[in-house]
Amino acid sequence: MVLLDGKKLSEHILAGLKTEVAAMKKKIRLGVVVIGTDPVIEKFVAQKKKAAEEIGIDVRIYRFDEKVTTNELRKRIAELVHEPHNTGVIIQLPLPGHINKQYILNAIPPEKDVDVLSGRAIGSFIVGKSTVMPPVAGAIKTLLEEYKITYQNKHIAILGAGNLVGRPVALWLLQEGVTFSVITEETGHPEQLLQKADIVVSGIGKPHFVTGDMLKDGVIAIDAGTSESSGKLVGDIDPVSVAKQASHLTPVPGGVGPVTVAMLLKNLVTLAARKK
Amino acid sequence: MVLLDGKKLSEHILAGLKTEVAAMKKKIRLGVVVIGTDPVIEKFVAQKKKAAEEIGIDVRIYRFDEKVTTNELRKRIAELVHEPHNTGVIIQLPLPGHINKQYILNAIPPEKDVDVLSGRAIGSFIVGKSTVMPPVAGAIKTLLEEYKITYQNKHIAILGAGNLVGRPVALWLLQEGVTFSVITEETGHPEQLLQKADIVVSGIGKPHFVTGDMLKDGVIAIDAGTSESSGKLVGDIDPVSVAKQASHLTPVPGGVGPVTVAMLLKNLVTLAARKK
Numbered sequence: 001m002v003l004l005d006g007k008k009l010s011e012h013i014l015a016g017l018k019t020e021v022a023a024m025k026k027k028i029r030l031g032v033v034v035i036g037t038d039p040v041i042e043k044f045v046a047q048k049k050k051a052a053e054e055i056g057i058d059v060r061i062y063r064f065d066e067k068v069t070t071n072e073l074r075k076r077i078a079e080l081v082h083e084p085h086n087t088g089v090i091i092q093l094p095l096p097g098h099i100n101k102q103y104i105l106n107a108i109p110p111e112k113d114v115d116v117l118s119g120r121a122i123g124s125f126i127v128g129k130s131t132v133m134p135p136v137a138g139a140i141k142t143l144l145e146e147y148k149i150t151y152q153n154k155h156i157a158i159l160g161a162g163n164l165v166g167r168p169v170a171l172w173l174l175q176e177g178v179t180f181s182v183i184t185e186e187t188g189h190p191e192q193l194l195q196k197a198d199i200v201v202s203g204i205g206k207p208h209f210v211t212g213d214m215l216k217d218g219v220i221a222i223d224a225g226t227s228e229s230s231g232k233l234v235g236d237i238d239p240v241s242v243a244k245q246a247s248h249l250t251p252v253p254g255g256v257g258p259v260t261v262a263m264l265l266k267n268l269v270t271l272a273a274r275k276k
Numbered sequence: 277m278v279l280l281d282g283k284k285l286s287e288h289i290l291a292g293l294k295t296e297v298a299a300m301k302k303k304i305r306l307g308v309v310v311i312g313t314d315p316v317i318e319k320f321v322a323q324k325k326k327a328a329e330e331i332g333i334d335v336r337i338y339r340f341d342e343k344v345t346t347n348e349l350r351k352r353i354a355e356l357v358h359e360p361h362n363t364g365v366i367i368q369l370p371l372p373g374h375i376n377k378q379y380i381l382n383a384i385p386p387e388k389d390v391d392v393l394s395g396r397a398i399g400s401f402i403v404g405k406s407t408v409m410p411p412v413a414g415a416i417k418t419l420l421e422e423y424k425i426t427y428q429n430k431h432i433a434i435l436g437a438g439n440l441v442g443r444p445v446a447l448w449l450l451q452e453g454v455t456f457s458v459i460t461e462e463t464g465h466p467e468q469l470l471q472k473a474d475i476v477v478s479g480i481g482k483p484h485f486v487t488g489d490m491l492k493d494g495v496i497a498i499d500a501g502t503s504e505s506s507g508k509l510v511g512d513i514d515p516v517s518v519a520k521q522a523s524h525l526t527p528v529p530g531g532v533g534p535v536t537v538a539m540l541l542k543n544l545v546t547l548a549a550r551k552k
Contacts, residue, residue, distance in 0.1 A: 105403075123396050126398050128378060161450055167402075177460045179458060181458075
């Protein structure tokens with residue numbers, strides 16, 4: 001089983017971006033909206049901040065109390081997205097349950113939406129009008145290309161239909177005209193479709209949910225799900241259990257995650273370059 | 277095998293819309309952009325016009341020479357969508373090959389986009405912000421509901437990923453969190469996934485491409501593909517061949533087609549009601 005080294009790939013992408021950023025002679029800043037003080041969220045924010053600053057991109061963090069209302073938050077975001085110093089803005093997810101998530105995400109105009117999560121950015125992406133793609137989809141595409149795995153003629157199964165993994169990956173494959181299946185958690189027997197897939201992308205956030213017996217021999221297993229288990233980052237796919245079936249696996253940590261951060265910053269640089 | 281009677285269902289929907297339109301005391305007009313003089317296109321336009329006029333909706337047809345350029349067409353559409361008398365506007369597809377289709381479709385603002393084909397309307401739909409849904413998806417949903425077929429816990433296979441059938445149906449199912457597969461024409465053995473599906477939706481426009489041996493017993497076969505064969509409208513699914521496997525089938529003509537026209541007009545009435 002080959003492990004796809006996302007850490008190494010992300011370092012390569014970031015090195016390229018660093019050169020680009022230096023050549024642009026333009027201040028680039030990422031605005032990050034953080035609600036509450038969850039330690040897992042803080043860890044993700046810290047990773048993005050570190051990667052950005054290493055390549056010469058400023059990060060400004062906007063913190064809100066977890067009791068903030070949807071309306072207050074939307075109002076503040078509408079202001080900060082128009083702040084000229086913010087080249088791009090992201091809302092760190094997940095948001096507290098009382099917040100209308102999509103309404104908040106829609107406050108980011110497409111030209112600053114590096115996560116491609118607003119309705120307008122998604123719409124542009126679907127019709128092929130966007131210059132950026134959802135970071136997780138970009139990460140998976142780049143990982144597959146790096147390891148010379150052609151996916152266009154394969155059957156790809158996506159486990160989960162959430163807006164951070166399942167949905168953007170499905171939209172990407174739909175746009176590319178690739179054959180794929182979306183398997184939601186409501187599906188009684190997910191293994192029946194998973195076993196038909198040449199490539200499996202998982203994004204449900206259930207620790208080691210996917211085991212070897214659910215997959216076909218030679219499968220390429222892409223783990224885009226992360227959860228915390230006793231303070232450690234754990235993926236959806238059980239690496240020990242799938243070692244016999246999978247020809248390739250993205251580890252957690254060090255697989256899809258770091259490449260997704262690199263693609264987020266790549267989007268930011270792309271949007272910065274287009275800015276007048 | 278039960279035939280799903282789309283003609284009867286469409287008449288029922290149209291009767292309801294007629295009452296609604298009469299009660300609204302508002303002039304509703306559908307602008308239809310037609311390029312060239314293809315007899316098949318003319319037939320579809322005539323069907324929409326007839327259905328609209330029967331329920332008290334005006335239709336204004338805007339004709340363009342098939343040699344019109346993308347830029348000329350976009351400019352004219354940008355004007356006519358702002359014409360206050362046009363409550364909604366559709367571009368009759370397919371367009372001549374030299375036209376940049378999506379650029380033309382994007383000229384329709386979401387509040388007049390009854391076909392839900394512009395990037396902005398699609399984006400709104402995907403994030404659950406839209407009051408209307410792509411007509412073909414609405415038609416299939418309504419047909420299934422009319423015949424009390426629950427689809428939420430089924431595996432639905434979509435044959436084709438085109439922007440008139442496959443894409444909107446996939447977006448609808450993604451948004452509803454239903455398990456589905458998109459099988460494109462590039463797939464070597466479409467039957468391998470088709471045979472796993474409880475419901476099959478076909479939209480490739482290849483006369484009688486789908487035969488009984490590709491489907492599993494008891495399948496619900498939804499034929500949303502239409503092509504012309506010796507002057508007759510022919511579907512993707514061979515009705516004789518699938519008679520043994522399918523528990524339900526939508527005939528062509530008289531299945532998905534008329535309900536799609538009714539859903540298009542339903543969208544128009546919904547958008548008209550929201551108009552200030």
